[in-house]
Amino acid sequence: MYAALQEAQKALDDLEVPVGAVVVKENKIIGRGCNQAEKLKDATAHAEMIALTAASNHIGNWRLNGCSIYITLEPCIMCTGALLASRIDELYFAAFDPKFGACGSLYNLAEDGKTNHKIKVYSGIYIEESKRLLDEFFTKLKNQKPS
Secondary structure (H helix, E strand, C coil): CCHHHHHHHHHHHCCCCEEEEEEEEEEEEEEEEECCHHHHCCCCCCCCHHHHHHHHHHHCCCCCEEEEEEEEEEHHHHHHHHHHCCCCCCEEEECCCCCCCCEEECCCCCCCCCCCCCEEEEEEECCCHHHHHHHHHHHHHHHHHCC
16 A cells, blocks of 8 residues: 555645555556546546556456555546456555545445456555545645635
8 A cells, every 4th residue: 555655646746636556466566556637638547547557558468357456545436447347356445535436435336246246345544644645635726726
């Protein structure tokens, strides 16, 4: 999770929502990503999507069986769908996202058993560190708005 937090810090440094993700296989990071929606002008450029693409490129297969992903914020519906489609085995995330979260907050798509794949979910890992980055970002954003 520490590596995911480093990715989130990169996003924060680039004035992106500070979310980071890493994909791990056999105790080795095979994909990294941080939010780049603003930079790439792409609503799908979430940390998870970028990390999944990097991991798939690394192993030469879109199926990521035997892999885990560590994310600093609960995945949204889009990202959870991608995690399910890629066959990720385990998801570890830090903070819950009460407005968009699809792995326990609004929905639990990863574990509800309605798809042909199920992801084991673990939450609350390094939650304070993740929240601190998010709070810093949204405080900066709020202070940039004209009164």
